[in-house]
Amino acid sequence: MQPAVCRILDANLDRAREGLRIVEEWCRFGLNSSQFSDECKQLRQELASWHTLDLRLARDTPGDPGTELTHPQEEQRSGLGTLLQANFCRVEEALRVVEEYSKLYNPKMGAAFKQMRYRVYILESHLLGYQRHQRLAQSYLYLVTSPTEGLFHVVEAALQGGLSLVQYRDKDTADLDRLETARQLRQLCHQYGAIFLVNDRIDLALAVDADGVHLGQQDMPIAIARQLLGPQKIIGRSTTNPEEMQRAIQEGADYIGVGPVYETPTKAGKAPVGLEYIRHVAKNVSIPWFAIGGIDVNNVNEVLNAGAQRVAVVRAIVRAEQPTLVTQYFLAQLARVQPRTTP
Ligand SMILES: Cc1ncc(COP(=O)(O)OP(=O)(O)O)c(N)n1
Ligand SMILES: Cc1nc(C(=O)O)sc1CCOP(=O)(O)O
Ligand SMILES: [Mg+2]
Numbered sequence: 001m002q003p004a005v006c007r008i009l010d011a012n013l014d015r016a017r018e019g020l021r022i023v024e025e026w027c028r029f030g031l032n033s034s035q036f037s038d039e040c041k042q043l044r045q046e047l048a049s050w051h052t053l054d055l056r057l058a059r060d061t062p063g064d065p066g067t068e069l070t071h072p073q074e075e076q077r078s079g080l081g082t083l084l085q086a087n088f089c090r091v092e093e094a095l096r097v098v099e100e101y102s103k104l105y106n107p108k109m110g111a112a113f114k115q116m117r118y119r120v121y122i123l124e125s126h127l128l129g130y131q132r133h134q135r136l137a138q139s140y141l142y143l144v145t146s147p148t149e150g151l152f153h154v155v156e157a158a159l160q161g162g163l164s165l166v167q168y169r170d171k172d173t174a175d176l177d178r179l180e181t182a183r184q185l186r187q188l189c190h191q192y193g194a195i196f197l198v199n200d201r202i203d204l205a206l207a208v209d210a211d212g213v214h215l216g217q218q219d220m221p222i223a224i225a226r227q228l229l230g231p232q233k234i235i236g237r238s239t240t241n242p243e244e245m246q247r248a249i250q251e252g253a254d255y256i257g258v259g260p261v262y263e264t265p266t267k268a269g270k271a272p273v274g275l276e277y278i279r280h281v282a283k284n285v286s287i288p289w290f291a292i293g294g295i296d297v298n299n300v301n302e303v304l305n306a307g308a309q310r311v312a313v314v315r316a317i318v319r320a321e322q323p324t325l326v327t328q329y330f331l332a333q334l335a336r337v338q339p340r341t342t343p
Contacts, residue, residue, distance in 0.1 A: 006058030008101045012094040013051045019091035020044050020120075023084060027127070030080075036130070039123050043116060050098075050109055079193045081131070088124045092117060129232025132211050135195050136234055136255060139165035140334040141327065142290050142312035144199070144214075146266060147173060151181070152188060154323050159192040161327030167214050167236075169199035169314075182208040197236065202228050212236070214257070217244060222251040240273050242280055249287060256285070257312060260293020261303055266314045267293060275306040282307025297329055304337045
């Protein structure tokens with residue numbers, strides 16, 4: 001066997017193992033998930049079983065020109081999501097290299113690495129989906145955007161205040177512009193570890209790889225959205241009464257919107273549901289739900305006193321002079337009504 005092939009296999013087996021270890025550490029210490037960390041460990045052990053002495057002996061680190069090469073992006077990661085994604089990429093690439101070159105070395109190894117690569121794809125998709133749903137469960141304030149000058153500044157200011165859930169809502173702009181805005185908002189949200197959802201449009205959500213969609217009663221049925229988006233993405237549904245609420249849950253919504261609580265010019269003409277429906281949802285719903293419609297810093301406590309633990313707002317943040325401070329105020333009020341978790 002050519003020594004160069006052995007060196008390639010040796011280097012990529014190491015690369016894949018290192019990347020898996022980085023992912024495994026997060027599964028173990030960040031998520032406390034034995035299921036995900038066991039899968040990483042099994043993959044690492046299988047890798048190790050193919051990393052035979054003849055491959056290790058081919059190593060020539062001083063003669064490897066690649067040890068000096070780094071990319072600036074490797075020196076900094078904008079968040080945990082980017083870090084995990086970069087390492088999944090590294091593992092998948094390395095496995096693909098091993099799969100190809102091992103065909104010259106041991107064809108059985110090629111087949112085994114193809115299987116492993118698919119296992120890593122599945123792990124990545126399950127892990128990212130799990131993280132996304134965890135983040136949703138920890139999100140109490142939800143910013144729904146409206147077209148406004150300085151939208152990115154407003155959203156970034158709110159993210160700096162601790163916001164972790166954003167919906168891009170824009171009914172009238174040309175698709176080409178919406179696509180660009182959605183792309184940039186997604187990037188901004190992910191930089192802060194926040195979830196990014198798209199209102200109404202499954203196609204746009206898919207195009208920018210958003211975390212999911214928000215669908216109203218007149219929008220696409222949840223079952224079709226789920227088929228298009230898959231189980232790992234988030235699907236939210238608007239509801240205005242107990243029947244819609246029950247149906248949304250049965251159909252598999254990940255969260256529901258509950259409103260409008262108060263009359264609002266943002267959704268002119270939609271009759272307010274009032275606090276009675278909030279009380280009903282508070283008693284009957286266990287998935288995340290967000291009270292929405294006319295909520296601001298002056299009336300938020302009334303909504304919380306009726307049983308809401310999460311709220312969604314448009315104007316209260318988009319029109320705020322100081323979106324960071326308003327976000328912090330909302331989050332502080334919301335924190336008062338969160339159930340205490342035992343340490
Ligand atoms: C969180 C949240 N709740 C409700 C809505 C309203 O959705 P919909 O009824 O489809 O109305 P539009 O927003 O599409 O005008 C929402 N967007 N977000
Ligand atoms: C987008 C939207 N959906 C609603 C619903 O009840 O389904 S109320 C609403 C607008 C909320 O805007 P603001 O916070 O400015 O009142
Ligand atoms: Mg809609």
